[in-house]
Amino acid sequence: MTRILVTGGTGYTGSHTCVELIQEGYEVIIMDNLYNSTDVVLNRIEEITGVKPKFYKTDLLDIEGLRTIFKENTIDAVIHFAGYKAVGESVEKPLDYYENNIAGSINLYQVMKEFGCKKIVFSSSATVYGDPQSVPIKEDFPVHTTNPYGTTKLMNEMILEDIAHADEEWTVLLLRYFNPIGAHPSGLIGEVPNGIPNNLVPYIARVANGQLEYLRVWGNDYPTVDGTGVRDYIHVVDLAKGHIKAVEYALHHHGVEKINLGTGKGYSVLEVLHAYEKACGKELPYQIMERRPGDIATCYADTTKAKELLGWEAQYGIDEMCKTSWDFTEKNPNGIV
Numbered sequence: 001m002t003r004i005l006v007t008g009g010t011g012y013t014g015s016h017t018c019v020e021l022i023q024e025g026y027e028v029i030i031m032d033n034l035y036n037s038t039d040v041v042l043n044r045i046e047e048i049t050g051v052k053p054k055f056y057k058t059d060l061l062d063i064e065g066l067r068t069i070f071k072e073n074t075i076d077a078v079i080h081f082a083g084y085k086a087v088g089e090s091v092e093k094p095l096d097y098y099e100n101n102i103a104g105s106i107n108l109y110q111v112m113k114e115f116g117c118k119k120i121v122f123s124s125s126a127t128v129y130g131d132p133q134s135v136p137i138k139e140d141f142p143v144h145t146t147n148p149y150g151t152t153k154l155m156n157e158m159i160l161e162d163i164a165h166a167d168e169e170w171t172v173l174l175l176r177y178f179n180p181i182g183a184h185p186s187g188l189i190g191e192v193p194n195g196i197p198n199n200l201v202p203y204i205a206r207v208a209n210g211q212l213e214y215l216r217v218w219g220n221d222y223p224t225v226d227g228t229g230v231r232d233y234i235h236v237v238d239l240a241k242g243h244i245k246a247v248e249y250a251l252h253h254h255g256v257e258k259i260n261l262g263t264g265k266g267y268s269v270l271e272v273l274h275a276y277e278k279a280c281g282k283e284l285p286y287q288i289m290e291r292r293p294g295d296i297a298t299c300y301a302d303t304t305k306a307k308e309l310l311g312w313e314a315q316y317g318i319d320e321m322c323k324t325s326w327d328f329t330e331k332n333p334n335g336i337v
Ligand code: WQD
Pocket: 085, 087, 124, 125, 126, 127, 177, 178, 179, 180, 198, 199, 200, 201, 203, 215, 216, 217, 218, 219, 228, 229, 230, 231, 269, 292, 295
């Protein structure tokens, strides 16, 4: 059985990917420091799949802990999700982000090299494109980051590219996610942000369940369909399935590939809000505010490469994304506890 180490596997995208991996017949080992998640997710994964993955509560900064995982298990490939991911927090605490997301990741790559594990799928982000020159965004577009979080994603991409160029036995897939939203149809796993959500859909979810009063719409004077920001929202289950295709590719190829994982379709803030109103059956209050510093007007993917190289394309639409998000929120008003 092919064994995959999933770092950050109790997190949002990680847990959904573990479910798909198990259902595809892979053996999954999860490593997480539980800084941004709970090990209750392991029970939820078992409820969905019938399998409770082997778990190591380990921090990327604990290199001996990483070695223990590789000593005790023969790992065929790694999917690396673990890392801090709040844009605003990264601006306030850059050193924490560079230590955890860069020094921590280097520990992982070092231990992979020591144990001859040379296949990795890395959780990157469309944020590496900065404010794109045009849309849809292709993988060969210029990269430019505007916050420490995005810079740690780009730095990891560059480090992994250099590792693969120095040793052609390595396979490196750099998956650039657009905006993951939604939840598993079981309603057992989903997005559980810490504190007041920065991202749009988790915030809307809390307006819908009464925990927050109204949505603040950050600007309606952008050059878009209705003046509000346009993004490429992708269902987290579609994203997870993209990782299965990426692992399959990595197990049979060498070299480095950068791949956009998006739907290729953009939705505005107000279009998402109205889709969510349909999903929850309520009118959701909002107020137009000033633009949020650092925001761009429009961002959505060119999905050609994922389709041609991986044979993958997103299946779910915005209504399903909002429906599963609302279903998870209703079932887990206080998160996964
Ligand atoms: C989406 C749109 C906001 C909240 C970020 C990260 C990116 C990736 C996805 C990890 C924008 C508007 C939002 C709110 C609003 N994360 N908005 N009111 O900024 O596109 O991307 O999350 O990889 O790296 O940068 O996502 O959900 O914050 O914003 O009006 O309360 O919703 O202005 O137009 P973003 P977002």
